[in-house]
Amino acid sequence: MREQTASKRLVAVLASAVAAALIGAVPVQADPTGPTAFYFSATCTGFGDVILTNAGPSQTAALQVLGSTAVVLLPVNRGIIAKALANGTSCTFTGFGPSPDDLTPFPPRPPDPVVITGT
Numbered sequence: 001m002r003e004q005t006a007s008k009r010l011v012a013v014l015a016s017a018v019a020a021a022l023i024g025a026v027p028v029q030a031d032p033t034g035p036t037a038f039y040f041s042a043t044c045t046g047f048g049d050v051i052l053t054n055a056g057p058s059q060t061a062a063l064q065v066l067g068s069t070a071v072v073l074l075p076v077n078r079g080i081i082a083k084a085l086a087n088g089t090s091c092t093f094t095g096f097g098p099s100p101d102d103l104t105p106f107p108p109r110p111p112d113p114v115v116i117t118g119t
Contacts, residue, residue: 090112
């Protein structure tokens with residue numbers, strides 16, 4: 001009985017520690033247009049020309065459509081690729097940079113299959 005109580009206590013302490021760590025980390029990534037944001041220009045299915053943004057520096061599979069609640073999931077695994085191909089959704093990335101007004105063009109490239117959510 002004591003072992004069960006100690007185990008429950010340990011789980012509760014670990015859960016609290018993880019929650020506290022996540023709460024501390026959330027503000028850093030909460031604003032995709034903050035001072036560390038990075039921007040991409042793209043032409044996406046259902047949107048046309050858009051600016052995509054991400055709080056940086058980070059490695060992520062999701063970019064937010066600027067001025068929208070929509071999110072573009074990048075083709076980083078077979079599941080996203082399969083869903084994108086099934087949906088027929090893609091984005092052609094045309095540029096990147098530190099500001100929506102300061103984007104460096106990419107050389108012409110084929111469209112990437114993406115999943116678009118929150119539209």
